Amino acid sequence: MFLNSSLTIGAFSLFRRKITGLNLNTFSIQSMNVYKEPEKELPVYGRFDVIVVGGGPAGFAAALSSLRNGAKTIIIERFPFFGGTATASLMTNINGYRNQVKPDGLQTSKGISEEVILRLKEINGLGRSSYAQEEYTTEKGKLSYSYAIDGEKTKYLLTRMLYDEGASILFHTIFVDAIMEGNNIIGIIIENKSGRQALFGKVVIDASGDADVAYKAGVPYWQADIKKDKHLANCLMYRVGGFDTKNIDKINGPVTKNSILYWGPSSDMDVTNADNLTRSEIETRLGVFEHFRKQQERSSPFLDNASIIETAPLLGIRQTRFINGLYKTTAEDAIEGRKFKDSISMSACPIINYYGYRRYLEHEGYEIPYRCLLPQKVEGLLVAGRCISSDQQSYESFRAMAPTMCLGEAAGTAAALCVKLQKSPKEINVEMLRDQLIKQGAEIGQNKKR
Numbered sequence: 001m002f003l004n005s006s007l008t009i010g011a012f013s014l015f016r017r018k019i020t021g022l023n024l025n026t027f028s029i030q031s032m033n034v035y036k037e038p039e040k041e042l043p044v045y046g047r048f049d050v051i052v053v054g055g056g057p058a059g060f061a062a063a064l065s066s067l068r069n070g071a072k073t074i075i076i077e078r079f080p081f082f083g084g085t086a087t088a089s090l091m092t093n094i095n096g097y098r099n100q101v102k103p104d105g106l107q108t109s110k111g112i113s114e115e116v117i118l119r120l121k122e123i124n125g126l127g128r129s130s131y132a133q134e135e136y137t138t139e140k141g142k143l144s145y146s147y148a149i150d151g152e153k154t155k156y157l158l159t160r161m162l163y164d165e166g167a168s169i170l171f172h173t174i175f176v177d178a179i180m181e182g183n184n185i186i187g188i189i190i191e192n193k194s195g196r197q198a199l200f201g202k203v204v205i206d207a208s209g210d211a212d213v214a215y216k217a218g219v220p221y222w223q224a225d226i227k228k229d230k231h232l233a234n235c236l237m238y239r240v241g242g243f244d245t246k247n248i249d250k251i252n253g254p255v256t257k258n259s260i261l262y263w264g265p266s267s268d269m270d271v272t273n274a275d276n277l278t279r280s281e282i283e284t285r286l287g288v289f290e291h292f293r294k295q296q297e298r299s300s301p302f303l304d305n306a307s308i309i310e311t312a313p314l315l316g317i318r319q320t321r322f323i324n325g326l327y328k329t330t331a332e333d334a335i336e337g338r339k340f341k342d343s344i345s346m347s348a349c350p351i352i353n354y355y356g357y358r359r360y361l362e363h364e365g366y367e368i369p370y371r372c373l374l375p376q377k378v379e380g381l382l383v384a385g386r387c388i389s390s391d392q393q394s395y396e397s398f399r400a401m402a403p404t405m406c407l408g409e410a411a412g413t414a415a416a417l418c419v420k421l422q423k424s425p426k427e428i429n430v431e432m433l434r435d436q437l438i439k440q441g442a443e444i445g446q447n448k449k450r
């Protein structure tokens, strides 16, 4: 038996030496902690004007606006559907179309983010938000702060919109590396069922939420220190159904399809590390039924016959890396409602928890400069969504899905403009970009009075 197995190991390492051409023996395989991957040639999947990495709220809007502005665009996404946190993490409640409290006269998120609500309404895809404002509607220009959305109809709609616009789409595909020529990003490396491939693009938009592309391209970034800094924790969302729907108004939470959404067990780890991400997924998943049992106790008797009908496929990840860009939005920008000459979008959402309470803004919204989408040190790259250049407090405001879609729309429009003018993102005329965004129906502060 012993002889047999040592023979097998010996034969295996001989075989391995043969196929890799490396002088590896069993001992060195067991003791080494770095492995030098042999060089290999990668097939080129295609050449595009614009590559969008990540199909969350920001990436979806970025790809759509890039396409609508005439650029040949591909979007890659690791899940087989769009929506990111909204769908993969079941966060089916879009916030941020205007200030949640007075002064709330200005609808600060418009354009594609508004179109999503109007089109969800057409297909009966809206529910009851727990933050509804009664004076507002589902009409263009009169949107409320918040809407509950049907997750399945959202997956359908976002796919429909990108597909109809002629997007090249690659699902089940992860971004693994940046292809650099000096400081210029000229493409990306992806992996999927077909293996490892290269993609080339004139402009790359990082809408991965975690700034994966910027990180690999060498962009400086910052991250909250989980042990010391104030930050927003991650949590596993779940949906509850099977209860008597005549009691639905007695239970607090966003409602769609006769089900209620719950913010489940939370976890506090740096999930850019795969072990931490796995541990967070395991711990929150193991805690979800106990979490629900406590909700049942609290809402008894209304939830007595209810059950969990769905947990999110992916832990809800609130924050990881933030790029260091040409400008960093600050708490003062948000609290004072600052305006910027290169504003490309707005936010009026509260700062969720930094001050230990929900700090509402006392104005109609602050502006977000184009420079926050432009990373330091790297050319040819735009960043959109929750990982743009900002400090903790302002992030806690613009992170809501309506403003992140607006950031995506701005990035996609800018990328297409770069292609048209044959310029890099840092070289384009910002006035041209702002004019185009206004033409598309975006709010970039042009209607702000207070």
Ligand SMILES: Cc1cc2nc3c(=O)[nH]c(=O)nc-3n(C[C@H](O)[C@H](O)[C@H](O)COP(=O)(O)OP(=O)(O)OC[C@H]3O[C@@H](n4cnc5c(N)ncnc54)[C@H](O)[C@@H]3O)c2cc1C
Binding pocket: 053, 054, 055, 056, 057, 058, 059, 076, 077, 078, 079, 082, 083, 084, 085, 086, 088, 089, 091, 093, 094, 095, 096, 173, 174, 175, 176, 207, 208, 209, 210, 212, 234, 235, 236, 237, 315, 316, 317, 318, 384, 385, 386, 387, 399, 400, 401, 402, 404
């Ligand atoms: C628990 C929780 C509760 C929240 N509550 C609300 C709320 O009530 N209302 C609200 O409006 N907002 C809420 N938010 C915030 C909001 O959901 C996010 O800030 C927003 O979704 C950010 O959008 P994004 O497109 O930047 O990133 P994400 O939504 O994170 O999307 C990133 C996308 O990129 C893909 N991706 C990532 N890495 C790769 C890779 N390497 N290769 C390929 N694809 C990749 C992901 O699969 C994902 O689809 C909440 C967030 C969380 C986590």
